Amino acid sequence: MNSSSITMLASGNSLGAYIPAMHLYTYLQDRGVRAAVHVLENLYHEEIRRKIPSTKKAFHADFSVALMGHKLAKPVESSLNEEEVQRLLDAWNRDGVSRFAVFTGFWLPILERYKIIACEPLDIRLIRLDAWDTPSFKVHKSLYPGYHNVWFYEPSKWSPGGYIASDETEPLPYAQRAGRILIHGGGWGIGTYAGTIPKLRELGYPLDVIVYDPSEVEEDDGVTRYFGTDAAWDPWSRDEQGRHTFPPMVRYVREGGVLQDIPLRDYASYTDLMRNCAAIISKPGGATLNDSLSYGIPFVMLEPFGEHELHNSSYWESCGFGIRFAEWAAHDFSKQHLERIHTRLLEERSKINHFGRKTYAAENSSYV
Structure with missing residues (x-):
């Protein structure tokens, strides 16, 4: 058994930052690699989390509203419950959590705090499943260059860096x-x-x-x-x-x-x-x-x-x-x-x- 577990940091606000994390989690678990998934919205204030379904409904009903919301994306620190954040950081530090696969940039301010208190060297990989900055990374443009960015679709390379699925089954003919x-x-x-x-x-x-x-x-x-x-x-x-x-x-x-x-x-x-x-x-x-x-x-x-x-x-x-x-x-x-x-x-x-x-x-x- 690999002694170091892999922690996937995902978001439920976008299934694009959730489903690939779940695929990777499933893949690693099936191969005896210890893994865990954390979803950012569990750190939100309850009243903020309750508003998400109505926002999704508005975006679904009108694509122009969704586009405007995309343009107005901002960091989520004001939505976070500080007690929940501190509880998670303490748990990571206590358990020696050191390896992360990060599927949304909104986790970066929390990781910045963890870097200060962590007792072990950290391996943090930012999983970039788009060919350009998504809003969650764009709003943290000052932070993400200091991390290992794993670009799957780097524009200068006309060949993907890899794929993520729950298994390695070959595509059906x-x-x-x-x-x-x-x-x-x-x-x-x-x-x-x-x-x-x-x-x-x-x-x-x-x-x-x-x-x-x-x-x-x-x-x-x-x-x-x-x-x-x-x-x-x-x-x-x-x-x-x-x-x-x-x-x-x-x-x-x-x-x-x-x-x-x-x-x-x-x-x-x-x-x-x-x-x-x-x-x-x-x-x-x-x-x-x-x-x-x-x-x-x-x-x-x-x-x-x-x-x-x-x-x-x-x-x-x-x-x-x-x-x-x-x-x-x-x-x-x-x-x-x-x-x-x-x-x-x-x-x-x-x-x-x-x-x-x-x-x-x-x-x-x-x-x-």
Whole structure:
């Protein structure tokens, strides 16, 4: 057993800074590497945390509101409960916690405090799953250069640095896939994804749509399927063992106006949907780039959410891993074009390693 555990610092405010952390946690745990996940919102004042669902709802309802909120991003120190922060710092120091994988820049002021009191040398890696600064890192531009920044999609290098998934299963061959297209708006259900559904239905594409709210589910047509996250779940909650979990996913079916929600067995059932799909249509968030590379899925990119996603889109397109929706439309929504992108993804994925393997798991004698 590796004597030093890995602590993932995530955020539930953005699933893009939560799901990859959970993938890495699962991967390391399965290989005998001790790991833990902390979610920033558990350090918030309760009244601040209670406001998050209403903010998400407003961003989902109006993309322009979401864009404005992105531009106004600021450090979160005023939202933090000092007693909770101090309790966490004391626990880290007591337990000798020294190795961190950091998925959101909003943790940096807390890490600055820990650097002062830590009794051991620290290994802190900032996991940069975007091709440009996200708001959480941008607001701490004076701090992050002093850390080890792990850029997965460095603009000057037209090859990704790695990928993160719960395992190292190879992508499913394209000819064996069901040919369905997965459509979503990221963890907050934002962007222009819903507007793509009518045209793709008209073209006969079978769709798997991840809805933000069950009210978006239309009458079952035998072709389009709807999925979502269990409304009772939030990322800062823990299970009975005190651990953070992947979101419980459900399938929605509306028949005769009556909505049913059918729980999926586990989150792996959702990743199986991704492994089996012909393309993802979404805004170009960093976690979706990671999904595209991990599972060899062509990425049809919608309007970006902020400057970092604009850079993501340009990077993915330049690498040949994706195509903008308007460009795909200009190619008559060609299936052959998607398959060529899939081939390009597989070529590049064969050259890189899982981040957990090359950074952490290889140090574990039971795995090497």
